[in-house]
Amino acid sequence: MLTIGIDSGSTTTKGVLYDGHTLLKQILVPTSHKPKVVMQEVYEHLLHGHAEESVYTVTTGYGRELLPAAHKKVTEITCHGKGAAYLGATVGADIGVVIDIGGQDSKVVLLDTYGNITDFLMNDKCAAGTGRFVEVIMRQLKEDVAFLDQYVAGSLPVKISSMCTVFAESEVIGLLADNVRGGAIAHGILNAISDRTANFAKKLPLEREVFFSGGLAQSEVVRKLLEDKLGHRVVTHPLAQFTGAIGAALIGHQKKWR
Amino acid sequence: MEIKKELPEIFESFAEARRNGFIAAKNFKEQNKPMVGTFCTFMPQELPLAMGAAVVSLCATSDETIGEAERDLPRNLCPLIKSSYGFGKTDKCPYFYFSDLVVGETTCDGKKKMYEYMGEFKPVHVMQLPNSPVGTDSLTLWKNEIVRLKEVLEQQFDVTITEAQLKHAINLKNRERQALKNFYALGKLNPPAISGADLLKVLYGSTFKFDREASIEEINALTAKITAEYEAGKQLESKPRILITGCPIGGVTEKVVKAIEENGGMVVFYENCMGAKHVEDLVDESESDLYLALAEKYLKIGCSCMSPNPHRFELLNRVVDEYAVDGVVDVLLQACHTYAVETLAVKRFINGEKGIPYMSVETDYSTADIGQLNTRMAAFVEML
Ligand code: SF4
Ligand code: SF4
Numbered sequence: 001m002l003t004i005g006i007d008s009g010s011t012t013t014k015g016v017l018y019d020g021h022t023l024l025k026q027i028l029v030p031t032s033h034k035p036k037v038v039m040q041e042v043y044e045h046l047l048h049g050h051a052e053e054s055v056y057t058v059t060t061g062y063g064r065e066l067l068p069a070a071h072k073k074v075t076e077i078t079c080h081g082k083g084a085a086y087l088g089a090t091v092g093a094d095i096g097v098v099i100d101i102g103g104q105d106s107k108v109v110l111l112d113t114y115g116n117i118t119d120f121l122m123n124d125k126c127a128a129g130t131g132r133f134v135e136v137i138m139r140q141l142k143e144d145v146a147f148l149d150q151y152v153a154g155s156l157p158v159k160i161s162s163m164c165t166v167f168a169e170s171e172v173i174g175l176l177a178d179n180v181r182g183g184a185i186a187h188g189i190l191n192a193i194s195d196r197t198a199n200f201a202k203k204l205p206l207e208r209e210v211f212f213s214g215g216l217a218q219s220e221v222v223r224k225l226l227e228d229k230l231g232h233r234v235v236t237h238p239l240a241q242f243t244g245a246i247g248a249a250l251i252g253h254q255k256k257w258r
Numbered sequence: 259m260e261i262k263k264e265l266p267e268i269f270e271s272f273a274e275a276r277r278n279g280f281i282a283a284k285n286f287k288e289q290n291k292p293m294v295g296t297f298c299t300f301m302p303q304e305l306p307l308a309m310g311a312a313v314v315s316l317c318a319t320s321d322e323t324i325g326e327a328e329r330d331l332p333r334n335l336c337p338l339i340k341s342s343y344g345f346g347k348t349d350k351c352p353y354f355y356f357s358d359l360v361v362g363e364t365t366c367d368g369k370k371k372m373y374e375y376m377g378e379f380k381p382v383h384v385m386q387l388p389n390s391p392v393g394t395d396s397l398t399l400w401k402n403e404i405v406r407l408k409e410v411l412e413q414q415f416d417v418t419i420t421e422a423q424l425k426h427a428i429n430l431k432n433r434e435r436q437a438l439k440n441f442y443a444l445g446k447l448n449p450p451a452i453s454g455a456d457l458l459k460v461l462y463g464s465t466f467k468f469d470r471e472a473s474i475e476e477i478n479a480l481t482a483k484i485t486a487e488y489e490a491g492k493q494l495e496s497k498p499r500i501l502i503t504g505c506p507i508g509g510v511t512e513k514v515v516k517a518i519e520e521n522g523g524m525v526v527f528y529e530n531c532m533g534a535k536h537v538e539d540l541v542d543e544s545e546s547d548l549y550l551a552l553a554e555k556y557l558k559i560g561c562s563c564m565s566p567n568p569h570r571f572e573l574l575n576r577v578v579d580e581y582a583v584d585g586v587v588d589v590l591l592q593a594c595h596t597y598a599v600e601t602l603a604v605k606r607f608i609n610g611e612k613g614i615p616y617m618s619v620e621t622d623y624s625t626a627d628i629g630q631l632n633t634r635m636a637a638f639v640e641m642l
Contacts, residue, residue, distance in 0.1 A: 062629070077637035117641045119615065122634060 005248030008063030011103030083247030085115030096208030198229035295357030299536035319509020321623035401553035454525020521636035
């Protein structure tokens with residue numbers, strides 16, 4: 001009994017294959033400008049070698065409507081909730097909150113002790129406070145997002161006053177002109193985004209431990225910043241980028257057995 | 259006052275539906291009857307109805323004229339206010355165009371200041387609405403304002419509004435309210451008899467009817483028809499039951515209802531100004547002071563402009579149970595401060611006292627946020 005979960009995000013498309021006990025395969029590809037094609041590729045990659053078996057597929061994310069073979073579409077809110085509860089449990093954490101900083105939006109999801117969603121907030125109105133913000137600034141600094149933590153290591157964060165991506169870009173130009181080091185600027189950006197995310201999350205009654213997902217969760221610096229600002233333990237997982245896809249696969253598994 | 263009967267110059271350029279609206283309004287005016295336009299539900303419609311006028315709602319629901327309005331009004335203002343002002347200014351709304359008098363009230367800041375400019379191109383009378391529904395001072399002020407409206411109408415249209423006429427109009431409006439209440443009470447049925455989108459269509463449509471008696475009959479007939487069909491087995495699928503509260507919706511903001519119903523939910527009740535807010539309470543027909551009876555009824559409207567605003571919570575409290583509501587969606591129009599501030603109190607009340615999920619969504623008159631609305635509403639329904 002296999003299930004596939006695919007999360008079609010604005011920046012990357014993630015997919016996992018699950019057999020009810022373990023994750024057999026995972027794949028992450030840039031969504032680029034053709035989400036539908038990419039989704040199909042991810043689907044075929046996961047299915048490869050299992051075409052004979054019965055597979056149930058659940059899609060989530062912005063592109064969740066785009067895969068013809070999908071049996072079910074579930075929003076990224078619900079999938080992130082399920083996925084986070086699962087990944088959190090594997091590292092022994094009791095997850096009550098999920099904070100996801102995605103490429104195009106950020107969200108906060110509250111979970112009860114059974115991993116069911118009880119409330120959520122979503123910021124999808126502008127790039128401020130999302131992964132896109134970090135991406136834009138890193139590109140401006142001509143640095144690779146993958147080496148974020150090394151890049152900011154040892155620097156003190158400068159104060160970034162504008163959270164609007166467009167204004168922040170010009171602020172960065174000003175800082176560079178003043179000979180401020182790139183690392184300090186990037187650190188300042190991470191600090192600002194963590195501030196904003198923490199304040200956003202605090203609108204909900206936070207309890208227990210926080211699971212941090214999305215692309216930025218790869219950064220230990222951001223995880224630590226969030227932990228300090230929230231006053232709650234923040235955990236993440238090497239597969240944190242797959243949280244939504246894993247959640248989708250888990251939901252598919254539950255569905256199949258019902 | 260001369261009653262307006264001519265079509266506007268811009269008429270020729272309109273699409274058919276809008277032309278029909280103009281023709282219908284013109285035909286009504288040809289009978290030499292006045293038309294009074296309103297924005298908020300605080301306006302005691304009984305008074306203009308008592309003198310034989312048609313009362314029409316001028317709250318606009320599309321972004322067509324927002325650009326035009328922004329020449330005079332700030333961008334960061336509620337779209338309902340901008341759109342309504344814009345339609346008025348451009349002669350694109352038949353009801354505004356043919357209204358001989360527009361009556362506003364000092365409700366929210368944006369609206370009351372907007373009326374000052376609207377007065378430059380239209381006869382506008384603004385009623386001074388108290389900020390609080392509590393206490394005798396508020397009631398006295400509001401009663402006096404209703405008497406003042408009567409005098410304004412009498413003067414402008416050169417008529418006298420008698421007690422008998424007013425009594426008759428009060429009875430008419432009460433019967434209309436009762437008809438609407440019986441209609442939206444269909445929402446109590448589970449499995450449902452009617453979708454939330456259809457409920458809204460009827461509620462919204464009822465705000466443009468010139469002939470109230472005919473409108474009451476239509477609504478009653480519709481309720482009877484749906485009830486009969488329901489009993490004969492025409493039932494919809496049971497789904498999580500949603501109550502909508504917050505700013506007025508209709509027209510383009512039906513997108514919220516669509517987002518709920520296309521993603522597995524069912525809207526069973528509208529607490530807002532398009533729905534029950536002003537319909538639930540009748541005017542007390544046993545009260546001998548008609549103006550006091552009117553003042554008492556209208557001051558009980560649970561609008562967020564009121565502080566405190568206990569009546570909104572009283573209504574929510576009752577209908578969440580009566581309609582077996584599973585979740586509450588609070589719709590905010592962008593830049594509506596009073597409703598935005600009140601979301602916290604509503605959330606506390608719905609989550610805490612009623613123990614069911616609550617979600618607020620901010621939207622405007624564009625269609626740019628439909629994808630986001632879909633995700634939010636789908637996730638909300640998945641949560642129920
Ligand atoms: S909510 Fe209040 S201000 Fe808004 S239309 Fe209704 S009565 Fe008027
Ligand atoms: S929606 Fe809010 S801001 Fe707009 S008119 Fe109504 S009360 Fe005023």
